[in-house]
Amino acid sequence: MKVIVVGAGYAGTIAANRLRKKVDDAQIVVVNPRADFVERVRLHEQIAGSGTAATPMASMLVDGIEARVGTVDAFGDGSVTLSDGSVLDYDYLFIAVGSDATPTPGAVAVGTWEGAQTARSELEMLGADGVVTVIGGGLTGIETASEIAAARPDVKVRLVSDRLGPSLLAGAQRRVHKALDRLGIEVVEDHAVAVDDSAGARPTVRLRSGQEFASDLTLWAIIGTVPDLAARNGLTVNREGRAVVDDYLRSVDHPNIFVIGDCAAVPGARLSCATATPQGAHAADTLARIIEGRTLKPYSMGYAGQALSLGRKDGLVQASRRDDTPRHLRLSGRAAAIAKETISRYAKYGSRTANYTWLPGPQ
Ligand SMILES: Cc1cc2nc3c(=O)[nH]c(=O)nc-3n(C[C@H](O)[C@H](O)[C@H](O)COP(=O)(O)OP(=O)(O)OC[C@H]3O[C@@H](n4cnc5c(N)ncnc54)[C@H](O)[C@@H]3O)c2cc1C
Numbered sequence: 057m058k059v060i061v062v063g064a065g066y067a068g069t070i071a072a073n074r075l076r077k078k079v080d081d082a083q084i085v086v087v088n089p090r091a092d093f094v095e096r097v098r099l100h101e102q103i104a105g106s107g108t109a110a111t112p113m114a115s116m117l118v119d120g121i122e123a124r125v126g127t128v129d130a131f132g133d134g135s136v137t138l139s140d141g142s143v144l145d146y147d148y149l150f151i152a153v154g155s156d157a158t159p160t161p162g163a164v165a166v167g168t169w170e171g172a173q174t175a176r177s178e179l180e181m182l183g184a185d186g187v188v189t190v191i192g193g194g195l196t197g198i199e200t201a202s203e204i205a206a207a208r209p210d211v212k213v214r215l216v217s218d219r220l221g222p223s224l225l226a227g228a229q230r231r232v233h234k235a236l237d238r239l240g241i242e243v244v245e246d247h248a249v250a251v252d253d254s255a256g257a258r259p260t261v262r263l264r265s266g267q268e269f270a271s272d273l274t275l276w277a278i279i280g281t282v283p284d285l286a287a288r289n290g291l292t293v294n295r296e297g298r299a300v301v302d303d304y305l306r307s308v309d310h311p312n313i314f315v316i317g318d319c320a321a322v323p324g325a326r327l328s329c330a331t332a333t334p335q336g337a338h339a340a341d342t343l344a345r346i347i348e349g350r351t352l353k354p355y356s357m358g359y360a361g362q363a364l365s366l367g368r369k370d371g372l373v374q375a376s377r378r379d380d381t382p383r384h385l386r387l388s389g390r391a392a393a394i395a396k397e398t399i400s401r402y403a404k405y406g407s408r409t410a411n412y413t414w415l416p417g418p419q
Pocket of ligand 1: 062063064065066067068087088089094095096097098099100126127128129152153154155166167168196199279283285316317318319327328329330331332363364
């Protein structure tokens with residue numbers, strides 16, 4: 057039986073590893089654009105130089121899985137075509153291509169490996185009077201601004217957003233404000249509309265209010281799009297371009313195509329490794345059950361909270377109900393920074409070893 061996994065992020069890696077362990081005769085090929093597994097949850101560390109997000113893909117996959125560097129351009133009934141023209145056959149396909157960022161011109165994406173690499177080298181070249189602007193006040197923007205400010209206290213960091221931490225309760229938002237203030241980050245509650253980086257002049261960011269300021273490095277910390285692979289190849293997608301799946305994480309159009317992680321439209325799921333990892337595991341378990349002729353179990357997953365780092369020494373964990381609604385329970389400071397680090401390590405460990413457990417979803 058031939059299985060192709062497209063994308064070696066959290067979802068694709070755990071799916072391939074778990075399947076390898078459960079189905080003896082599966083020939084599994086994982087296709088990924090680069091030879092590294094990228095821990096996207098560490099891209100802000102990669103940018104600031106305080107951590108590294110890349111691990112060789114081969115070391116993340118258990119023996120017997122073929123790692124192939126390439127990009128899948130198209131898929132049809134039983135085969136995929138890579139951008140170099142090669143064609144691979146499959147009996148089952150796992151689409152795990154993650155999510156993407158579409159920065160405004162002149163800004164650099166935080167949420168992609170390529171963007172993070174560009175940002176890291178531009179930050180390294182920035183002198184002591186440099187100005188960094190982070191656009192986006194979600195958890196990614198907060199983590200990115202904090203990480204840079206903590207690692208590079210010599211540069212000025214601004215965070216621009218209409219709202220800071222919209223998924224956090226008011227108390228947690230105040231705690232984040234305090235942490236950003238301590239790190240010397242200026243929070244500008246506005247909407248960035250354009251970046252002017254014409255040659256010869258110092259780049260500027262323009263806000264909806266008309267205000268303008270110099271910005272030597274402008275980072276786009278909004279992750280709102282998904283690769284159009286599923287849509288382009290005829291799968292039913294929702295308004296955001298995520299593939300619509302059944303209760304078992306299979307495309308509603310093809311029972312032999314699983315779609316998992318950020319690119320799957322799973323009701324109630326938030327874009328996160330906390331979501332992608334159990335989806336990858338469950339899809340592999342489902343395929344093992346199909347092969348063994350056993351009854352399938354619908355996918356079910358519950359959340360425990362949201363965790364964010366505020367530099368390496370501070371953090372915040374906000375507990376949630378299993379349906380992801382926030383609870384008035386939180387942890388902050390060094391203990392929260394350690395908790396966040398532990399969660400990040402667990403997601404990677406789970407992907408690499410296929411040993412991963414999660415909470416069942418709300419009743
Ligand atoms: C800075 C930052 C901090 C974050 N912090 C957290 C956090 O604290 N907690 C949390 O839960 N989540 C966090 N996230 C979100 C989390 O990283 C993502 O939700 C998660 O990575 C999704 O996993 P995935 O496996 O679906 O996709 P990804 O990890 O994005 O992996 C998808 C893979 O598919 C590859 N691919 C894409 N197209 C193709 C193609 N055509 N052919 C072959 N391969 C392809 C990609 O290159 C990539 O390697 C953070 C994200 C960022 C950017």
